[in-house]
Amino acid sequence: MAANDDVKIRVTGLQKSFEDKQVLHDIDLEIAADKKTVLIGPAASGKTVLMKCLAGLYRADAGQIEINGQAVPPAGDREHETLMKSVGVLFQQGGLFDSLKIWENIGFKLIQSMGVDREEARRIAIEKLAKVNLPAATGDLLPGEISGGMQKRVGIARALAGDPKLLLLDEPTAGLDPITTAAINRLIDSSTKEIGATVLSITSDMASARNDYDNLIMLNEGAVVWAGPVSEIDASGNPYVLQLINGHAEGPIKMRLKARA
Numbered sequence: 001m002a003a004n005d006d007v008k009i010r011v012t013g014l015q016k017s018f019e020d021k022q023v024l025h026d027i028d029l030e031i032a033a034d035k036k037t038v039l040i041g042p043a044a045s046g047k048t049v050l051m052k053c054l055a056g057l058y059r060a061d062a063g064q065i066e067i068n069g070q071a072v073p074p075a076g077d078r079e080h081e082t083l084m085k086s087v088g089v090l091f092q093q094g095g096l097f098d099s100l101k102i103w104e105n106i107g108f109k110l111i112q113s114m115g116v117d118r119e120e121a122r123r124i125a126i127e128k129l130a131k132v133n134l135p136a137a138t139g140d141l142l143p144g145e146i147s148g149g150m151q152k153r154v155g156i157a158r159a160l161a162g163d164p165k166l167l168l169l170d171e172p173t174a175g176l177d178p179i180t181t182a183a184i185n186r187l188i189d190s191s192t193k194e195i196g197a198t199v200l201s202i203t204s205d206m207a208s209a210r211n212d213y214d215n216l217i218m219l220n221e222g223a224v225v226w227a228g229p230v231s232e233i234d235a236s237g238n239p240y241v242l243q244l245i246n247g248h249a250e251g252p253i254k255m256r257l258k259a260r261a
Helices: 047-054 078-084 102-106 110-111 120-133 137-142 148-160 180-192 206-211 237-244
Strands: 008-016 020-034 035-039 060-065 087-090 166-171 197-204 213-218 225-227
Touching: 008 047, 008 078, 008 197, 020 180, 020 197, 020 213, 020 225, 035 180, 035 206, 035 237, 047 060, 047 120, 047 166, 060 213, 078 087, 078 213, 087 148, 102 110, 102 120, 102 148, 110 120, 120 137, 120 148, 148 166, 148 180, 166 180, 180 197, 213 237, 225 237
Parallel strands: 035 197, 035 213, 087 166, 166 197
Antiparallel strands: 008 020, 008 060, 213 225
């Protein structure tokens, strides 16, 4: 399929199962280029699985994922490594390498995939630490020597290394204090403006979903139940998105006690 400059990611008929549990059901969606899109949904709705499929970390059972009009190859392929040079990913739990210093975690892709020498990679890492409100001295620590909230900020700094054109962020502000949360949301916004990045972010912060993004996609039980501009949420009449975004106890969303996210 030919690339469309207005669409950064296109997903058609995506399905994903684990053993006998189907997590994603015929997902169709488009992520607008140069915009910030937020992905919301109740627990165990398939958000993280979808993002890992987009990043090529999970191989879809059926369907197609395209970035810039090209099919996403599975992790391990040379083509996947090439694609990921222009993609920054934040994992929900940080995903830092315990044995590497903070600056080496941030500069890992720069050194391993982009041919940046260690001195320059360290300089860039310190620069990215400053953007997430962490001092330069943090760079010489190991992940186990900093708090969980600081690890989350390091993960964001790593996602920003190399100024990627696509950011896939899984709960970028979860567990952060309000001041840092506001700073991270401003950083995400500036990334779209300064380097022309497209952002797809999972969040459980409904205030942020309303105020900090251009478009919204909602999953429920592995299916897209609503997608559109954030400005159209209140007029959507969609009971799923209105229940979740407003935090109502009553509505069509049924709580699931144990399932894969």
